[in-house]
Amino acid sequence: MISIFNLEKSPPYEKFQKLYDDAIKLKQPSIEAICISSYSKNLSLVDSRFVNLKYVRENEWIFFSNYNSVKAMQFDEHNQISACMYWHKTDTQIRLKAKIKKSDKNFSDNHYIKREISKNALAHSSNQSKIINSYDDVKNKYAKCLNDENLLIKRPEYWGGYSFVPYQIEFWVGNPNRLNYREMHEMVDESWTKTILEP
Amino acid sequence: MISIFNLEKSPPYEKFQKLYDDAIKLKQPSIEAICISSYSKNLSLVDSRFVNLKYVRENEWIFFSNYNSVKAMQFDEHNQISACMYWHKTDTQIRLKAKIKKSDKNFSDNHYIKREISKNALAHSSNQSKIINSYDDVKNKYAKCLNDENLLIKRPEYWGGYSFVPYQIEFWVGNPNRLNYREMHEMVDESWTKTILEP
Numbered sequence: 076m077i078s079i080f081n082l083e084k085s086p087p088y089e090k091f092q093k094l095y096d097d098a099i100k101l102k103q104p105s106i107e108a109i110c111i112s113s114y115s116k117n118l119s120l121v122d123s124r125f126v127n128l129k130y131v132r133e134n135e136w137i138f139f140s141n142y143n144s145v146k147a148m149q150f151d152e153h154n155q156i157s158a159c160m161y162w163h164k165t166d167t168q169i170r171l172k173a174k175i176k177k178s179d180k181n182f183s184d185n186h187y188i189k190r191e192i193s194k195n196a197l198a199h200s201s202n203q204s205k206i207i208n209s210y211d212d213v214k215n216k217y218a219k220c221l222n223d224e225n226l227l228i229k230r231p232e233y234w235g236g237y238s239f240v241p242y243q244i245e246f247w248v249g250n251p252n253r254l255n256y257r258e259m260h261e262m263v264d265e266s267w268t269k270t271i272l273e274p
Numbered sequence: 275m276i277s278i279f280n281l282e283k284s285p286p287y288e289k290f291q292k293l294y295d296d297a298i299k300l301k302q303p304s305i306e307a308i309c310i311s312s313y314s315k316n317l318s319l320v321d322s323r324f325v326n327l328k329y330v331r332e333n334e335w336i337f338f339s340n341y342n343s344v345k346a347m348q349f350d351e352h353n354q355i356s357a358c359m360y361w362h363k364t365d366t367q368i369r370l371k372a373k374i375k376k377s378d379k380n381f382s383d384n385h386y387i388k389r390e391i392s393k394n395a396l397a398h399s400s401n402q403s404k405i406i407n408s409y410d411d412v413k414n415k416y417a418k419c420l421n422d423e424n425l426l427i428k429r430p431e432y433w434g435g436y437s438f439v440p441y442q443i444e445f446w447v448g449n450p451n452r453l454n455y456r457e458m459h460e461m462v463d464e465s466w467t468k469t470i471l472e473p
Contacts, residue, residue, distance in 0.1 A: 112356060114313055114320045120354060121313045121355055123356040123358045124369055157320045159309050161304070163304040168324050172321070193451040206458075206469045208470070209470055247323075251392075252392040252395070253393050271407070271408055
């Protein structure tokens with residue numbers, strides 16, 4: 076589930092709310108899974124991974140991550156990202172282009188204290204994406220953190236939200252003959268425009 | 275479903291076959307949905323979209339597209355891509371980095387003649403991703419093509435396969451406490467190496 080609140084009153088966000096509600100009605104599993112694509116300027120490399128989209132508030136889409144992770148470095152090098160979700164229950168795809176930045180600290184703090192201790196232990200124990208000798212080492216580091224209660228009540232500086240504000244949102248709805256419906260919303264001069272794209 | 279054949283005999287491809295079989299056993303829907311991320315050098319823009327992965331043969335992963343589409347231009351400008359699949363039934367993510375190129379023509383021809391006429395009509399009727407006045411125009415252009423049988427038996431030059439050969443494959447398997455298992459395979463000096471990554 077995605078926590079959606081105070082949505083911007085605009086055509087793309089009304090459409091988003093409707094498509095989300097349709098998918099929820101059909102019990103779309105992992106509805107919060109979103110593929111975030113980034114670019115390392117230093118390495119000239121496109122990269123991508125699924126994360127859990129936790130919030131959409133107003134026009135801001137938010138997930139949480141380690142700020143020392145590979146993707147964090149990529150966001151530093153190139154702050155434009157692409158994001159993509161696919162919900163098979165309604166054969167719907169949502170494609171976004173956006174600029175990304177760290178969420179404000181209070182928002183990250185508030186999210187952190189609501190999380191389960193077991194997840195926060197991992198935020199402390201893991202050097203995300205670093206090579207480690209074995210999966211047993213992952214488990215051992217984690218078990219150590221899990222016993223340190225002082226550690227777990229405070230959000231680590233290097234863990235928090237990423238907020239992205241889309242300037243382009245495409246809604247794609249599949250059709251058996253590939254006659255897919257594609258509706259593109261773009262922010263032009265601070266207002267949204269809508270066009271239909273060929274499938 | 276993905277058509278998998280003559281897989282390369284190597285650790286990442288054995289792992290891929292196993293994870294695929296596990297997901298198929300649990301009837302993972304849309305198992306062929308893969309998010310392809312690309313980069314427009316001219317516009318300094320990351321972009322991404324889901325496509326249907328049709329084949330994995332040997333070490334080549336293949337989907338089909340319009341060669342005049344936006345993504346086709348992006349592949350021309352920057353031939354490195356990232357690809358990502360997520361299967362919720364097994365909480366498994368597969369992340370790839372690869373170089374992409376057009377598939378050989380015979381392969382595209384063979385795939386094209388096996389497709390349903392109704393899909394081939396769309397390959398002919400659509401200027402993929404171009405702006406069009408209305409969805410009714412999409413349907414009208416399509417209806418016209420559907421009646422032209424001569425058109426439908428020949429693959430258009432501008433439609434065909436894209437093949438990508440991964441040089442990096444990460445298998446990510448989720449764990450309730452975020453103690454996710456991450457196994458990275460990388461091609462180094464023409465052979466695969468395997469490492470474990472922190473979650």
